[in-house]
Amino acid sequence: MSKPVKGTERSAAGRAPVVVVAGGGTAGHIEPALALADAVKRLRPDAEVIALGTARGLENKLVPARGYQLELIPPVPMPRKPTPELLRLPLKVRDSVRRTREVLDRVHADVVVGFGGYVALPAYLAARGRTPIVVHEANKSAGLANKVGARFASRVAVAVPGTPLPKAEVVGIPLRRSITSLDRAALRAEARAHFELDPDAPTLLVFGGSQGAQSINSAVSGAAKDLAEAGVGVLHAHGPKHTLVVQEFPGHPAYVPVPYLERMDLAYAAADAVVCRSGAMTVAEVSAVGLPAVFVPLPHGNGEQAVNAQPAVEAGAAFLVPDADLTPAKIAELVIPLVTDADRVAKMSSAAVGLGHREADETLARIVLEAAGAYPA
Numbered sequence: 482m483s484k485p486v487k488g489t490e491r492s493a494a495g496r497a498p499v500v501v502v503a504g505g506g507t508a509g510h511i512e513p514a515l516a517l518a519d520a521v522k523r524l525r526p527d528a529e530v531i532a533l534g535t536a537r538g539l540e541n542k543l544v545p546a547r548g549y550q551l552e553l554i555p556p557v558p559m560p561r562k563p564t565p566e567l568l569r570l571p572l573k574v575r576d577s578v579r580r581t582r583e584v585l586d587r588v589h590a591d592v593v594v595g596f597g598g599y600v601a602l603p604a605y606l607a608a609r610g611r612t613p614i615v616v617h618e619a620n621k622s623a624g625l626a627n628k629v630g631a632r633f634a635s636r637v638a639v640a641v642p643g644t645p646l647p648k649a650e651v652v653g654i655p656l657r658r659s660i661t662s663l664d665r666a667a668l669r670a671e672a673r674a675h676f677e678l679d680p681d682a683p684t685l686l687v688f689g690g691s692q693g694a695q696s697i698n699s700a701v702s703g704a705a706k707d708l709a710e711a712g713v714g715v716l717h718a719h720g721p722k723h724t725l726v727v728q729e730f731p732g733h734p735a736y737v738p739v740p741y742l743e744r745m746d747l748a749y750a751a752a753d754a755v756v757c758r759s760g761a762m763t764v765a766e767v768s769a770v771g772l773p774a775v776f777v778p779l780p781h782g783n784g785e786q787a788v789n790a791q792p793a794v795e796a797g798a799a800f801l802v803p804d805a806d807l808t809p810a811k812i813a814e815l816v817i818p819l820v821t822d823a824d825r826v827a828k829m830s831s832a833a834v835g836l837g838h839r840e841a842d843e844t845l846a847r848i849v850l851e852a853a854g855a856y857p858a
Contacts, residue, residue, distance in 0.1 A: 497527040498855035499589050501612075503604035504596035505534035505556075508543070508690065509762045513619060514596050515547050516655035520846035525855060531588050533581065533600050540600075552584045556599045574603065581607035592635075592853035594845075597627045605630035613852040617845060618644055619654050619761035620785045635852045638845050640761055640838075641792075652845050653838025654765040659746045661839045663770050668750035675747050679714045682734035683820045686752035686772070688718040688742065694758060695723060696804050697777055701756060702727050702738075703809030704816075709733035711817045716751055718742045754820040754829075756812070759790035759801070768793055768836040773829035775816055780804035798833035 500521055504514030518530040532549050534540035535556040544551040555577040581603045585593065593608040594615045595601035601616075605626065608614050614634040618627045621641050631637045631646040638652045673680050685708065689697045698719045701708075705727045708715055714734035718741060719725040725738040742748045749755075749770045757763055759776035767774050776799050778786035793799035800819075802811060819825060838844070850856055 496589075497529060498525060498591045498850065498853045499529045499531065500849060500853065501531050501533060501585060501588065501590045501593045501604070502596070503533045503593060503601045504598065505532070505538040505540040505600035506598045508539060509619065509760045510596045510598045510600075511538075511540050511543050512657070512762055513617065513655045514594070515543065515549070516657050516842045517594060517617075517845050517849065518547070518549055519658065520655065520842035521849060524843065524846050525850060528850075528855070529588075531584075531590075533584065533604055535600060538600070552588070554581045554584065554600065554603060557602050574606070577603035578606045582611075585612055591855060592849055594849050595627065595630050597624045599626070602626040602629060605633070609633050615845075615849050615852050616646070617652075617655075618646060618649075620644075621788050622783055622785050636848050638848060640765070640841075650848070651838075652848070653841030654761060655842035655845050656762075656765055656769055656839070657746075658842070660749070660766050661769050661842075663746050663749060665750045665770060668747065672747040672751035673714075675744070676716050676737050676739075676751055677735060678716060678737060678751055679734035682712055682714040683753050683823075683826075684714040684716065684734075684751055685816065685820050686716050686748055686755040686757075688748075688755075688757050689720060689777075690758050690760060690763070692720045692722060694720070694777070696780075696807055697756060697758070698723055698725055700807040700809055700812055702736075704812035705736050706730065707809070707813040707817060709736065711821055713817060713820055716748060718748070753826050754816070756816060759786040761785075761789050764789045764793060765837050768798065768833045769839060771830040771834040773819060773826055773833065774799040775819070776801050777804055777807050792836055793833060796832045796836055798829050798836065 502514040504510040521528050532544045532551050534551050557577045590612050592613045593604050596617050615636045616627050616630045616634045617638045619640045637646050637648045639649045640654045687701045709730035715736040717738045721740045727736045754773045756775045759778045776790040790801050794801050
């Protein structure tokens, strides 16, 4: 482990450790940070965990709901690669770093843990040379913030082998215990009743990330008649900024649209298969609970979502459909034969469960506490 820097000695001397997590913006950054926070509290119940975020991020809802303190800092939008726009950001960066450093000093931070994105960069720069830093990268292709942070981090944790960051340790993606310990069969009746789904019909879960995905919404809702006639129930999270009106087919299993899924554990328990994006967090959760998947990677960016899905596809646990190819006809052709074939569902489910690192949350929590000089109680 790297030589401790300022702040470690205070915690090692016996004071309850203070862990600051920086993972604001999207659920893909926030959820691993909160899973880590929960694991830190299990290992060191006296620890204080504080989250950094911005006034507009999803963390304003998710962090307080999980019982953690949220400190707001100015955002620094970061491109994934250096661009001319980066040259116009120095004043924003300087202000955000100053404000972040004030927070770290005020809460007496013992370690800063970053998960990438526009909250992580000012956290790394504010902590540099003052507070130990731990970086977690969920994607095989690291973002710019984590590339910067990894250069002066005490420890660097990654989700998958081959991530090109210095000193990378493969730990997986921290997931909530409500996901990694989920008994889907035991919760199925409760889950389907919760969403008012048919208790016995094959059921498809559909979602496109925390904000929804219009292409997924259109393709699956466009196949509503085919799904109903095949006896398939649907739970479809269309995103809070989208609307979805689906025709009802009396006498057939319900198609249930919802803006957002507050209880992902129940959503996973209700389902036999899923159609969704393939962000790193989503792939990790879907695999952990053993759901056969049809992954539809985002059509833009650097292609990381297709890379995320590849291990599950190769293991026989998932299919990958390009966004441009996702149509109502593709849903009828590919998804309906999958979700209505119990033997196929069981085989793909078994393949999914063997993927990933189910103890990533506590593995990372130990790394974080060690970096802070505060070992598990």
